[in-house]
Amino acid sequence: MRLSVIGCGYVGLVTGACLAEAGHDVMCTDIDAARIAQLNAGGVPIYEEHLEEVLASARKAGRISYTTDTGEAIRFGDAIFICVGTPPREDGSADLSAIDHVAQQIAGEARSSKLVVEKSTVPARTGIELRRALSAYSRGGNISFSVVSNPEFLREGTAVFDFFHPDRIVIGVDDESAAQKMREIYGPILEHKFRCPVHKGPCPAEPKTEFLVTTINSAELIKHASNSFLALKISYANVVADLCEKLDGNVEQVTHAMGLDPRIGGQFLKAGLGFGGFCFPKDIQAFIQLASTVGVDFEILKAAERVNKERIDRFLGKVNKALWVVKGKRIAVLGLAFKANTDDIRFAPAIDVIKRLLEEGAQVHASDPEAVEKTKKVLPTVTFHADPYETVRDAHAALVCTEWAAFKNLDWERAGKLMARKLVVDGRNLYSPKKMADLGFEYYSFGRS
Ligand code: UGA
Numbered sequence: 001m002r003l004s005v006i007g008c009g010y011v012g013l014v015t016g017a018c019l020a021e022a023g024h025d026v027m028c029t030d031i032d033a034a035r036i037a038q039l040n041a042g043g044v045p046i047y048e049e050h051l052e053e054v055l056a057s058a059r060k061a062g063r064i065s066y067t068t069d070t071g072e073a074i075r076f077g078d079a080i081f082i083c084v085g086t087p088p089r090e091d092g093s094a095d096l097s098a099i100d101h102v103a104q105q106i107a108g109e110a111r112s113s114k115l116v117v118e119k120s121t122v123p124a125r126t127g128i129e130l131r132r133a134l135s136a137y138s139r140g141g142n143i144s145f146s147v148v149s150n151p152e153f154l155r156e157g158t159a160v161f162d163f164f165h166p167d168r169i170v171i172g173v174d175d176e177s178a179a180q181k182m183r184e185i186y187g188p189i190l191e192h193k194f195r196c197p198v199h200k201g202p203c204p205a206e207p208k209t210e211f212l213v214t215t216i217n218s219a220e221l222i223k224h225a226s227n228s229f230l231a232l233k234i235s236y237a238n239v240v241a242d243l244c245e246k247l248d249g250n251v252e253q254v255t256h257a258m259g260l261d262p263r264i265g266g267q268f269l270k271a272g273l274g275f276g277g278f279c280f281p282k283d284i285q286a287f288i289q290l291a292s293t294v295g296v297d298f299e300i301l302k303a304a305e306r307v308n309k310e311r312i313d314r315f316l317g318k319v320n321k322a323l324w325v326v327k328g329k330r331i332a333v334l335g336l337a338f339k340a341n342t343d344d345i346r347f348a349p350a351i352d353v354i355k356r357l358l359e360e361g362a363q364v365h366a367s368d369p370e371a372v373e374k375t376k377k378v379l380p381t382v383t384f385h386a387d388p389y390e391t392v393r394d395a396h397a398a399l400v401c402t403e404w405a406a407f408k409n410l411d412w413e414r415a416g417k418l419m420a421r422k423l424v425v426d427g428r429n430l431y432s433p434k435k436m437a438d439l440g441f442e443y444y445s446f447g448r449s
Helices: 010-021 033-040 051-060 070-076 097-109 126-137 159-164 176-185 216-247 251-259 280-293 299-323 349-359 372-378 388-392 412-418 433-438
Strands: 002-006 025-029 064-067 079-082 114-118 145-149 168-172 210-214 330-334 363-367 397-400 423-426 442-444
Touching: 002 010, 002 070, 010 025, 010 051, 010 064, 010 079, 010 159, 025 033, 025 070, 033 064, 051 064, 051 159, 070 097, 079 097, 079 176, 097 114, 097 126, 114 126, 114 176, 126 145, 126 216, 145 168, 145 176, 145 216, 168 176, 168 216, 210 216, 216 251, 216 280, 216 299, 280 299, 299 349, 299 397, 299 423, 299 442, 330 349, 330 388, 349 363, 363 372, 363 388, 388 412, 433 442
Parallel strands: 002 025, 002 079, 025 064, 079 114, 114 145, 168 210, 330 363, 330 397, 397 423, 423 442
Antiparallel strands: none
């Protein structure tokens, strides 16, 4: 099928590339001309495992193209995937102006009927508004638009894997033929008819992907309810960690045992610096905001959000207590991205931690396998290093903010010899307190005495 993708951010890039790799002809567009030029030149604007390979293969097969001409892209596809940003407004609600703008463009540029697929994360009822907008902007013309909500559940860092091996594909529609077309689009994935870029041999047997057809409002709610629940789970684990610190428990023992109960599940119970990124912090706020507009007080989510914000204070509290005076100290920060395997620093806890350290007069040296270039632009006074051992050299403390394998496997015996003081404050519980103590470190982490 011919597909268009509007918006070449992380979701648009992965969606376009994977659908092309699955056998569709895809044309992508973005208002950022530099990004389109980079893509046309064979570049990949973000770091995402396997994406470069998928893009190269789709390009070689002639299945993917890029243009700055939105009209051309709109006319190309039978289905148009809207993947534009929905950033938070001042009050936490989602800014939907980019979606509205795209609706105007689709209505103005389309010359044939289109399936309009809402892929951006949006509050419930956006699809209904989008349908109304498309009809209003096309001024009663005879081109019909069918709106579909198709939320994405891609995790940054494993997005290509998630796209080809989803546990569910959710399709919110109000007419059966739109659901049928979406089934065709996702057919190669549901029937496993694609060359998997992740697994070199056959893909491991996995639970069958559920293809769920719901109403548009339900599909939109599924996305926000899922992300918010995961965020809630993390905050719950973090409060349990705080309790473990007070009562001499070990949060890892507690959450491991909890997670063995299949009703709870072991994922997203890792205590530490809390959640960041461009999804959880903004989605939880948008969900709270949406609930309040219809008179529902989502108190439980407000608490989860508050707990998460306080993680930075608790982390810096540990740093301050250990260092006594922060001003003038050389501090090494290991990890800048909001999580491992991405170069994304949006709402990354590490960035807040560094800003606060700089305010207190510390000299910050930092390192990250992928996120240094992006961080240089927002924190120009930090000294960056490619090598983590150079980062900790002469440092009075090393702070671990992201769970990269390179940091998990660091040789602390070697690192300790380079440091001015053997002090590690670990925001991701990467190391064994006993091993660190045996190596002569003062070591602090979350929820483990
Ligand atoms: C999240 C969801 O997991 C995806 O399903 C969803 O599609 C995506 O948002 C989105 O809405 O686009 P992502 O933001 O890439 O994906 O990151 P996660 O892997 O979910 O991690 C979010 C944050 O929670 C990270 O900062 C991570 O370090 C933190 N986290 C995660 C914890 O602090 N503890 C945990 O146990 C798990």
